[in-house]
Amino acid sequence: MVAALAAVGLASTAVLAGCSSGDDGASGTDDPAASDDGGNDSENLNEDGGGETCADNPENPLCGSSDTNMQGKSIEFGYSRIGGWPPSSAPEAMWPAFQSYAKETYGYDVSDLAFAEAPFGELFQKIAPTLASGSNEFNLMIVDSQWLGALSEPGWIVKADDVFSLNPELDIEPYSSLVTNTYQVYPDGSGQRWGFPQMPDTQGVFLRKDWLEDPANQAAFKDATGKDLPTTYEEYENILMDDFLEIVDFFNDPSGGVYGTALMYSKEYDFFSCAYYPFAYSTGGEIWNPETNDVYGILNSEVNAAAMEKFVGLQDYQPETFATQGIGDMIDLFTQGRAFSAFQWLAVGAFMHNPEAPEGGVASPDQYLAIPLPKFEGPDGDANIIGAMGGQPWVINSFNDDDQMRVSVDFLKWWYLPETQDVFILDNGGLPWSKEGAANPAYADIPYLKPFLYMLGEGRSQDFWHLPEYSEMLAVQQEAFNGYATGTVSSAAEALDYSAAKQQEILFNAGRTTVAPPEGTAGRTLQ
Amino acid sequence: MSSSSAPSSVASRLEEGIPAPAPPRAKSKKTWWSWGLLVPVLVFFILMNVIPTIWMLGLSFYNYTLTSAGDPQFIGMDNYTQLAGAGPLWLSLGRTFTFMVLAVAIQTVLGAVVGYLFWKSNKVPGRRLALTLLFTPMILTPLSSGLFWRLMLDPVFGVINYFVELVGLEKIDFTTDATLAFPAVLVVDSWMWIPFMALMTLAALGSVPKAELEAAQVDNLSFWQRLVHVIIPAGKFIIILGILLRTIDVFKTMDLVYLMTNGGPGDRTELIAVALYRLAFKSFNLGYSSALAVLLLFIAIALTSIYLFVLNLRSRREAENA
Structure with a gap:
């Protein structure tokens, strides 16, 4: 039969x-x-x-x-x-x-x-x-x-x-x-x-301006760190990530139900990838070679692994559900007063306040400050930021x-x-x-x-693959990256190496590159 | 001799007032009527099942991605060869079999218990209402069940974690925890389908001849003796059918997982049907996904063959007893 x-x-x-x-x-x-x-x-x-x-x-x-x-x-x-x-x-x-x-x-x-x-x-x-x-x-x-x-x-x-x-x-x-x-x-x-x-669309961060301007918070921050709490856009436009995280840490109070920040780690679509890319791009990482369509040896770099460890390490300032957070969760956490800051697409700025927000939430745009993504120490030692394009x-x-x-x-x-x-x-x-x-x-x-146009400036953001194989490539890395965030993949290096090998295989099979994936890629699993 | 005796036989039947058998023409009409009833079903079956299956089978020999500019290229068995070496897919298949065995076992045992309790409580008031409520999960679509269970299990605002905190425990991240996500999906699937196995158990118990049960009572057999010597022999076919139907159905589980965990965290709940869905409708790799679908079809056919064998076995037993 x-x-x-x-x-x-x-x-x-x-x-x-x-x-x-x-x-x-x-x-x-x-x-x-x-x-x-x-x-x-x-x-x-x-x-x-x-x-x-x-x-x-x-x-x-x-x-x-x-x-x-x-x-x-x-x-x-x-x-x-x-x-x-x-x-x-x-x-x-x-x-x-x-x-x-x-x-x-x-x-x-x-x-x-x-x-x-x-x-x-x-x-x-x-x-x-x-x-x-x-x-x-x-x-x-x-x-x-x-x-x-x-x-x-x-x-x-x-x-x-x-x-x-x-x-x-x-x-x-x-x-x-x-x-x-x-x-x-x-x-x-x-x-x-x-x-x-x-x-x-470009990426930025929404901050609780009303919390920053609260004299009690300013005094407490000064006591805790010996520094003044930045409150204006100008002070934040060039802030370094580590300095920004000091402020995030100050506002982080999980026992009180308030978190320092919120980023996207969801396996859905490109949520994890786009939130992670600025950490990699800005520190000198690349995700592929658009001229040769090669991924292996580029995505799985030490720079990218360190960037992913840093990105996932920010879970200390976020709710337990961080690994499933997407665009909507950013909006909810921020507008309901449960997060001091949210790394967010600036195109949803109109929804980062809610007139019906509960007490302590963001009911008016006057309560927040939108800034570009904080900067990282780039490969040449300068402050650098390259966000993902939306x-x-x-x-x-x-x-x-x-x-x-x-x-x-x-x-x-x-x-x-x-x-x-x-x-x-x-x-x-x-x-x-x-x-x-x-x-x-x-x-x-x-x-x-202002932060939107700043991030839309030459060299401050970049998009990723436009190839017909994007969907397959994205699914592979979203699964691996999210796996690292949830602990099912042992290390950032493993998540990146797996993704790079599988993506190389996809592009090789599609005839986009002449470089074959490493031996054993087909049978390789995330475990 | 027969030709000469036949008319006289008809005449004698007429004399006795016995109606003659229907002429051949009437039989032909009946046949046409039967075919008339059958044809729409056959046409539907051929259009919706046979042709797509053949099409899928043909496609599995091609390299064809919907979003690529090129024509489908005939590559023989390459998709199957690639499938043989695809580690993640075999891992998904293994995970699916684990899920299948655990789900069917849990649902059969608990379904049997629930079914037996209902059978024994036939004089309890409100039994009918309780039965109706019991079957509610089974009639809900897996999509809606998956969605509201995901909301209930949510660690931030889920009602289950609200009670977890009330009793002084820490919130549990059911759907994104690497060790809990798979059991969470298993529990929800069981919640949905234990009623089905309870229903099958009720049907099985209902098929046990009353006389045998009464005889067992007169003989003062214990519960286990009655179960082993009377109830199971009489009701086992229905239970086995229930198990087989569930086995085939669990093998195809996709929507519940997709809604609850999206196959995550990582790939911990990625069952083979979810993997197939991703290959076919996210990557649009139609040739390769068709090869996987063909493989799954053969597995489903194997399971169905067991089902049909059991059905035939019962028919043969009944024929022998008769």
Whole structure:
């Protein structure tokens, strides 16, 4: 019976040969994604344009709508977003304004915004199968920056460069190269852009300003350490980690239910990795070689092991549940007055206070101070900080029909209007990513803008892999790193060595590198 | 002879008022009717089971990652060869068998005790309500059970740790402690499925002939004698079926673990179904994950074969007794 089944299975190979996204990803006759290069028609559209501008060829869908070609039409439209991540819900709240804009500017009706959402770890699972089947269910997508390779290599998304060449007004000058390298470019260093920045994000620390300014705390700190308790942003901008931990230690009182700090160690998605990376990057550690795609010998370094020991050692200032802490836990611990400080993504700054917080909690933004990540002694002995980049780009579905493609481009034109960005940033917790937006005085009062822009400065943050294999690589190291934090892996060095070997194996098997993993990697387990 | 006797036989039957047997045409109609009822099920089965299984089998011979740009590449048995050397997966499989043996043993023993207690309490008021409540965990989805148990076990605000502290003990980190996470999942799975084994026990006890029980009572047999000589011989098939069904089901445990511990801490609760889920739906490594799925399918088929063997054994016994 087994042999018979195997025979039937082999017989199905002829059918399977045609199941790649490249071959049958787009079959609709009016589907602009129908092309020989795997479904992505953006190149064809560009070729159609032949270097022309939209004035020459206003019917090119990547130009967006013209004054006439969408008049009187009704368009169904939808997007995908990250569940539980407020900045990606903002487009839905702002959608009625776009509906009015589309009607007034181009004369078409666009439906209420349909959406699908899933948490960070699951959204890719939701959109990848639909895109693999050539679906245009999600016309625009908010995605994580790590997914650019996985979405662009199979031809599922439109190349942003093609849109920029036709619509130069969308090619906005970014605040720093970090924006371009994180949200737009794939492969790394190629200069090819696929994404449009939606929500930029960097890391920082939220501190209890009201506790710092309490004279009793200041006096007690002086007595305990002989030092003055820093209270201003300027004093914290260049603070060293060890000095910062002295303050954390001062406020740490587990018996009273108050902890000195809170960081993310969860196995979920990239929570542990992104919280740990600044400790490694800033002390001279690297996680891979983006040019050769090699990991082994780079990730498993002594510098990285020491950084991980330091990172996990901070559990002394945190609740017993530290190993499961994620973004939401940071918010809860801080706003409920259970932690003096929280290492957090600055994009959730709008949620780091809660008007309904219990007594002792953070009910108002006046109660906290947002600062950049504390600095470490770098490889050359100088104070150094390199954080991890967060945030998400928009990407356009290659399988959109012509009208949906026009609406997508229209939407982006509307989204990047200064007045739209004002609503996004001032009313919906957004952050600016362009030079112009960063200089907008209207945003100056955002209490976490200063550390955000500081960390968005050249060289102060960096993103990690954008390869299609990111998910496999991430799962391996999240399990190993979290294993070290929970004591199931004996040492930081072992967690890093295991991860490096497995990631080298993944990249070698995918043909990304010619360097094979160490012998015995396949059979290696975490025990 | 038969051809000549047949008409007279029919005539004599008619004379006696006995209706003639249905003509062949009627039989044909019945067959068509049977097939008519069967076809929708068969079509559904073929579309939803057979074709995907064959597809999966074919895919297992390919190198195909959904998110890569390339076409699927035929690589023969490479996925299976790779599987043979994949230490973490075999570790997960071993962990799954450990979980399976422990879970089924706990659920069978405790389920039998609970079932027996209910059987003996058939005159106690409120028994029906108690039975209904007992079966509640079984009808909840594993996702919701996993979620609320995770919340109850939470060391910061979980209700269980609240009581732990009330009795003067230190809070226990059930789901992230390297030694406690696996037992925690085991306990919750048992909480969900002990009622099922209790139900099977009740059914088994109900199948014991009353006459035999009364005879045992008249003979003044002890509890253990009645258990060994009367109850177990009569009810063992149902209990064995319960054990086998649970074995197959525990082997597939995924959602409860995913919600409670996400396979952690580290990989301490990563059962094979969770590993398969990660390979297929996180890494989108469809060829390799199909190979693993095929391997698990054969293990499940082996377990099912035992189940079918036991069922047939019972039929054969009944036929022999008849």
